[in-house]
Amino acid sequence: MQADFVLDYDVLTVEQPQKLYLMARLASGPAPDSQRRRPINLSLVIDRSGSMGGDKIAYTRQAAQFLVQNLSASDTLSVVLYNEHVETLIAPEKVTHKDAIVQRIAGIKARGTTNLSGGWLEGCKLVAQNQDSLFLNRVILMSDGLANQGVTSMPKLVAMAKQKLEQGINTTTMGLGADFNEDLLMAMADAGGGAFYFIESPEVAPQIFEEELQGLLTLVGQNLTVSLELTEHVQGVHQLNAYPVHTDGQRVSFRLGDVFGEEVKTLILELS
Known part of the structure; x- marks a missing residue:
């Protein structure tokens, strides 16, 4: 990169305070050839609560089966189901027996209430079991998002997702149904x-997973972070972007986020 x-x-005076703007431009190289891509360490977390009944669960199954067919034997997959209970349908394994995985997904039925946090956290735990910096470590949450068991507070769930990202596990979400x-x-x-x-329908699932997988295939870096150590001459720093920020003493x-092939990311900071 x-x-x-x-x-x-180019030159600043230290006699009087003034604002200074800094632009960081980070450009990645091309993505690796797909034959040499990094393995994916993935947990597919599926909402099977009662609100997912009918068409929702039907095209969730179809979408999940499409995903399985497009993974490779170097990838690791687990599948978690949840309603008020959390069940590991498939423990982490290499994707070498696709037909068996597809058959197990075909038997998923909707019933019960929605412990979204429990299912998602279980998926994160399974990804963590095989977490490696050489892998793309990700949870895909398929749900209508109508949580009514476990942690249901949106701020808490968002904070938890942020924490998992800091631990190296990314979360992709897929909304199902018109009322998600x-x-x-x-x-x-x-x-x-x-x-x-x-x-919104089974027909769009292949396109969506193709887009998500293509993104994973062209990923060249994860969790890119730019840090500044502020001296006593700098009173504050403010970004003109909207990236998540963390302050620890004089370090900001x-x-x-993730970096894809031939992507340019720009960070603009105002120093005062």
């Missing part, structure tokens, strides 16, 4: 460093 930093002034909780699922994906999708860190 190439990093360029530009200040709006868009605010919650979008916020979790944003905080979790993943993507958000809306699956901006999390720019």
Whole structure:
């Protein structure tokens, strides 16, 4: 990755306070050839609560089966189901027996209430079992987002997704049905460093998973962070972007998220 930093002034006076703007431009190289891509360590977390009945659970099964068919033997997959109970349908395993996995997914039925937090956290735990910096570590949460068991507070769930991202596990969310909780699922994906999708019908599922997988295949870096150590001459720093920020004493860190092939990320800071 190439990093360029530009200040709006070449020379500064220390006699009087003034604002200074810094632009960081980070450009990645091309993605690796798909034959040499990094393995995916993935947990697919499926909402099977009563609110997912009918068409929702039907095209959730179809979408999940499509995903399985497009993984490779170097990838690790687990499948978690949840309603008021959390069940590991498939413990983490290499994707070498796709037909068997597809058959097990075909038997998923909807019933009960919705412990979204429990299912998602179980998926995170399974990903953590095989977590490796050489893998793409991700949870895909498929739900209508209508949580009524476990942790149901949106701020708490978003904070938890942010914490998992800091631990190296990304969260992608997929909303199902016309009545899904868009605010919650979008916020979790944003905080979790993943993507958000809306699956409105079985027909769009292949396109959505193709987009998500293509993103994973072209990923060249995870959880890019830019950190600044402030001296006594700098009173504060403010970004003109909207990246998550963390302050620890004089160190200020901006999390720019995942980096894809031939992507340019720009961070603009106002120093005072």
